[in-house]
Amino acid sequence: MSIRHGLLALLEGGPRYGSRLRTEFEARTCGTWPLNIGQVYTTLGRLERDGMVAQDGEDEGGRALYTLTRAGREELRAWFGRPVERASPPRDELAIKLALAVTAPGVDVREVVETQRRHASQALHEHVRQRAQALADSPGHPDELARLLVLEQLICHAEAEIRWLDHCEARVLRLTVTERAEE
Incomplete structure (x- = not known):
């Protein structure tokens, strides 16, 4: 920032x-x-x-x-x-956590994913509620437009995080099924 x-x-x-x-x-x-x-x-x-x-x-x-x-x-x-550079993405604690959880003994990666998904879903609902309130307050004012843009960015990020977590869970399940089939 x-x-x-x-x-x-x-x-x-x-x-x-x-x-x-x-x-x-x-x-x-x-x-x-x-x-x-x-x-x-x-x-x-x-x-x-x-x-x-x-x-x-x-x-x-x-x-x-x-x-x-x-x-x-x-x-x-x-x-x-100028465009905002995306060449070196910031460290993402969630991505690091999941990458390390996959190889950590005794960690249920699916539970880590589900815990985060619940958290992201709650955040998404709160952002959507705040957006509805902002739209009701005064949608034409520039300060409200600024607020709406930030809220909509937060909504998109929460939605993307949930989609990514769904993808992670599917990948972990496929790996688990493959490992069991090989046993």
Whole structure:
């Protein structure tokens, strides 16, 4: 996740202080990727060092306001214009767990799969419920559209995880049947 670019995108809307950036980021992403306030200020410091943002006075509460610079706008436009690289996928704890469970003595891989499938199904139902609520709240507002996009991504991921778990279970069953036939 690019916190750097997320903050630049939020600053496109005008000057903001750090905790407001954090709040807006979490609101637009449904709290799916919470930010530590230290991350926000560290990132703002780096963006300022790199000439992407500048401090622009203080608000009435004495908090430093940050504004987007021309270089920040150019970097933001370039980021929006680039695809997100998929060349090196992030580590996936579930894939690692299943890969190791297959060879671990005494582990019932089918039970590991079923436990995860129940968890993914519960998450899917919750995301679908949240999407229905978002659609009922105010479907035409840009903030709600942002929320819907994140929720729909979560729904697609949960559905894909369930399909993959079904595939894993079928593969384990085929292997078990083959091993029994060879005995």
